[in-house]
Amino acid sequence: MKYMLLIYGDERVWSSLSQEDMQKIYEAHRAYGEAMAKAGVMVDGAELKPVATATSVRFTGGRPRTVDGPFAETKEQLAGYYVIDVDHLDQAIEWAERMPGMTDGTVEIRPFAPVLAP
């Protein structure tokens, strides 16, 4: 069963970190990714650029319109994600609890919908 772990946090907190502290968190993510790979659950993962770089294509009545900014302006922003393949929700929760750099913030766990047969 595939789950996406969506990492939400306050960008301002992240950008105010010292170079050294950021390096520590990147290091922790590398170790985390390696642990996932070793456990055979790692599918994919990436950090996302800040929401200032976001572009949204909004649809109204079927008509697309390109606008500046993220889907919603919120206190916490989507900062990155992992995709893991585990047996069930409790295992996904265990990985989410080990997410590096989470002093505050949220990791949302979303199961993948099955791919429909053609």
Next chain:
Amino acid sequence: MTDPTPLIERVARTDGPGILATLIRLTGDFDRAEDALQEAYARALMAWPREGAPDRPAAWLNTVSRRIAIDRLRRERSTAMLPADLACELDSVDKAHSIGDDRLRLLFVCCHPALPPDTRCTLALRTLGGLTTREIARAYVEPEATTAQRLVRAKRKIREARIPFEIPVLARLRERVEAVLTVLYVVFNEGYLCTDGRALLRPELVSEAIRLARLTVELLPGDAEAVGLLSLMLLTDARSGARLTGEGELVPLDEQDRTLWDRARIDEGVRLLDSAVARRTPGPYQIQAAIAALHATAANESATDWPQIAALYQALRVWTPTPVVELNAAVALGLATTLENALAGIVRLEARLELSHYHLLPAAKADVLRRMGRDVEAAASYRLALSLVTNLTERRYLERRLASLSKS
């Protein structure tokens, strides 16, 4: 043969939840499990009058519903897997899980933190308690459609997020224990005092809640509140033999024949409570158990240690300041001091909106007024309580009280 419906209903009540729990584990899906069990009941309705009821009807339903579930899974997956493989697979799944308890697993699924808190009790009452959606809706005073919708969403979440049918590891048990105890207490209370229905008690719900509480204590022997809850259940259930007359009429605590109380249960409850309190991590279940213990060990009504009970209710208010606890605290304080105090406390609570549909508030007020000899006001309060009560046994009790007033 006679109509098998009463027999099927009885077996459904006593053994249905256990069979369902195993079917959920086998099929990995609540809806599939429920459908298979319903189909088994339907087949029993057809087969039993023709062939005679089986000697062990629960075992019959267990086997038949399991076969139905496997057949259906086989049909769904027939393109992907050969039937023989599937049967083997299910058998091995079954053997791997033969140790342990499916209903305990089901309890932990119902209490999973990924489910909203109000959903957990609903799901537990439906699956572990075997209550119908309508009965749960009445218990929560909500439209049946709301209850049904909540159950549908919960089952979908369990299926789609894949909440495991497992007893969590110890580290996780601790974070879930509070939810588990809450759900067990709700199941117990529904068995001890049904919101709906003709009978006051559902003994099978009470004994199942006690059984699961024992298993929870075994899983978490160090948890004082788990022990406290088990103690509370035993001390409360110990009085069940004296709560009803031979005609099924409710007997209030102060009029119960205490020789009918189950001494062995009281002793076990008190012993458990002592061991819980010795851990020095107090909590609401231990406090309620302590209150129940004071009632259970008093030689008679007048020997009851009301000052101590009133003090415990004050402590309980700190943990759970619910209107119901406030009501009990007010009454206990009154019995420890003066009836005027009790009345003043109840009147203060009448202003609280969340108690406006709670029949025990006017019932308690009526009792205090009756003891004070203010019969006319007492009668008015009994009438108000009667307009709110949903349980028939409680209704008859209130009617008797009202009738005895007008006689005097």
